[in-house]
Amino acid sequence: MNQTFVIQLNNVEKTFGTQKILRGVNLSIPEGKTTVIVGGSGQGKSVIIKHILGLVQPDSGSILINGKDINNVKKKELKEIRSQFGVLFQNAALFDSMTVFDNVALPLRERTRMTEKEIRDIVNDKLALMDIVGSNDKYPAQISGGMKKRVGLARALVLNPKIIFFDEPTTGLDVAKSNEIYRVFFRSHAKLGYTAVIVSHDFPRILKLADYVALLHNGVIQDMLTPEAFQLSNNPVIKDYVKETMGTLYSSESMEA
Amino acid sequence: MLGFLEKLGEITLYYVRQAGRMGIFLFFCILSIFKPPYKFSPVIKQIYIIGSLSIFVIFFTGAFTGMVLGLQGYNTLRKFGAEGLLGSAVALSLIRELGPVLAALMVTGRAGSAICAEIGVMRISEQIDALDCMAIDPHKYIMAPKFVAGVISMPLLTAIFNVVGIFGGYVIGVGLLGANRGDFFASISSNLEFSDIYMGLVKSICFGLLIIWISSAKGYFIHLERGGSFGAEGVSKVTTSAVVLSSVLILVFDYFITSVLL
Numbered sequence: 001m002n003q004t005f006v007i008q009l010n011n012v013e014k015t016f017g018t019q020k021i022l023r024g025v026n027l028s029i030p031e032g033k034t035t036v037i038v039g040g041s042g043q044g045k046s047v048i049i050k051h052i053l054g055l056v057q058p059d060s061g062s063i064l065i066n067g068k069d070i071n072n073v074k075k076k077e078l079k080e081i082r083s084q085f086g087v088l089f090q091n092a093a094l095f096d097s098m099t100v101f102d103n104v105a106l107p108l109r110e111r112t113r114m115t116e117k118e119i120r121d122i123v124n125d126k127l128a129l130m131d132i133v134g135s136n137d138k139y140p141a142q143i144s145g146g147m148k149k150r151v152g153l154a155r156a157l158v159l160n161p162k163i164i165f166f167d168e169p170t171t172g173l174d175v176a177k178s179n180e181i182y183r184v185f186f187r188s189h190a191k192l193g194y195t196a197v198i199v200s201h202d203f204p205r206i207l208k209l210a211d212y213v214a215l216l217h218n219g220v221i222q223d224m225l226t227p228e229a230f231q232l233s234n235n236p237v238i239k240d241y242v243k244e245t246m247g248t249l250y251s252s253e254s255m256e257a
Numbered sequence: 258m259l260g261f262l263e264k265l266g267e268i269t270l271y272y273v274r275q276a277g278r279m280g281i282f283l284f285f286c287i288l289s290i291f292k293p294p295y296k297f298s299p300v301i302k303q304i305y306i307i308g309s310l311s312i313f314v315i316f317f318t319g320a321f322t323g324m325v326l327g328l329q330g331y332n333t334l335r336k337f338g339a340e341g342l343l344g345s346a347v348a349l350s351l352i353r354e355l356g357p358v359l360a361a362l363m364v365t366g367r368a369g370s371a372i373c374a375e376i377g378v379m380r381i382s383e384q385i386d387a388l389d390c391m392a393i394d395p396h397k398y399i400m401a402p403k404f405v406a407g408v409i410s411m412p413l414l415t416a417i418f419n420v421v422g423i424f425g426g427y428v429i430g431v432g433l434l435g436a437n438r439g440d441f442f443a444s445i446s447s448n449l450e451f452s453d454i455y456m457g458l459v460k461s462i463c464f465g466l467l468i469i470w471i472s473s474a475k476g477y478f479i480h481l482e483r484g485g486s487f488g489a490e491g492v493s494k495v496t497t498s499a500v501v502l503s504s505v506l507i508l509v510f511d512y513f514i515t516s517v518l519l
Contacts, residue, residue, distance in 0.1 A: 053390050082392040093383035097375075110393045159391075 023219030086156030146177035308410030323425025347426035376476030411465025
């Protein structure tokens with residue numbers, strides 16, 4: 001991979017209580033591409049994202065964002081690093097006492113000096129990109145799960161960040177709603193060209209979006225490969241994962257087995 | 258024995274860490290108040306929530322506190338033939354002590370609990386993490402308006418409590434029990450000094466800060482509570498502990514402020 005890496009995790013270890021979740025995670029995220037981290041539930045995929053966001057500190061190892069160690073920077077620098085981020089949380093993390101419009105407008109109101117008219121134009125534009133029209137005055141409790149995720153994505157995109165994190169973007173959604181999320185993701189990524197890090201266990205459907213797939217198993221990244229190479233990998237852990245989630249790829253394999 | 262000592266050490270360390278966390282939290286909240294940009298509308302909104310919405314409860318508790326002071330005071334002072342001092346007895350008890358303390362306890366129950374629950378829910382539903390990730394400082398965005406509103410609202414609520422209380426004492430003492438109206442007000446104006454009002458003011462400002470500090474810090478650090486605090490039960494647990502801790506600290510600080518200012 002001849003790429004520029006915007007995020008690098010070096011030997012990251014983390015223990016919660018007596019449970020060692022990450023046992024030396026090494027991962028490099030290439031710029032402008034979509035990297036999907038897959039793995040079973042409870043393997044620590046979301047913990048990796050929280051480390052990258054600086055919400056959780058590792059017990060050992062380092063996390064570099066554009067070469068800067070996120071745990072060794074001043075508060076002001078951390079703020080600057082985070083200003084390049086957009087995050088779609090697992091439960092969307094919308095501000096439940098604010099309307100859909102105010103949720104998406106919040107980063108603009110707090111981080112820029114735009115006028116209300118400019119803010120309104122940008123927010124409406126982003127909401128339209130997410131296929132959300134006519135729900136500006138609704139509260140998060142009044143909209144569906146899929147719509148919440150799309151509002152969350154609109155909020156994540158509103159400041160045109162360079163790196164966007166998606167924590168389980170389709171969890172809890174049915175197939176149609178998941179496809180809807182994938183569609184808006186695909187459209188926004190094609191239009192805005194950001195670096196995307198997606199944590200998901202929606203395998204193999206998530207492969208449609210991925211440029212690279214990394215498997216987290218037993219607290220380490222087993223490998224990071226293109227979707228095709230991932231499915232054909234000889235790494236026994238990846239092979240088992242692919243087999244478990246997709247079934248055997250070719251009939252000859254099952255016959256041999 | 259070793260197990261007991263280990264447990265004791267663990268609990269002690271937890272509380273030392275919590276005190277440290279809350280101290281640093283207070284520092285950052287106060288610091289963020291002075292950082293630009295200065296937005297007034299969130300402060301006005303919080304003054305409405307903490308202050309205006311508490312007026313009703315303050316009015317009633319103030320009235321009945323004053324009335325009971327009038328009743329008890331009149332019957333006690335009459336034994337010494339000093340009913341004429343009823344006004345100053347009611348006013349001084351309220352302005353120096355009962356007004357700030359009772360108003361603060363009422364605000365703790367009404368607004369403190371709401372603040373703690375609101376911030377606790379924001380924490381467990383990742384809304385605070387979302388703010389952090391958007392490079393928006395939660396201290397500045399959520400806490401600073403509440404701190405300013407608390408410090409502004411509390412003295413005003415205390416003033417309402419005192420005025421209503423004195424009037425309640427007047428209604429019972431003069432209206433019902435027959436104390437002299439002139440003596441009632443004359444004793445207030447001759448015995449009440451600026452230092453009494455100053456003491457009440459200092460107390461109410463300190464209590465306002467204390468209530469907002471404890472309530473918001475408890476909610477903010479809900480995920481670090483001892484033994485874990487999660488979901489709806491976690492929020493209810495942490496809200497109860499915020500109200501209890503605020504109430505106890507109000508009484509503790511009341512003693513210390515009185516001993517310093519007397």
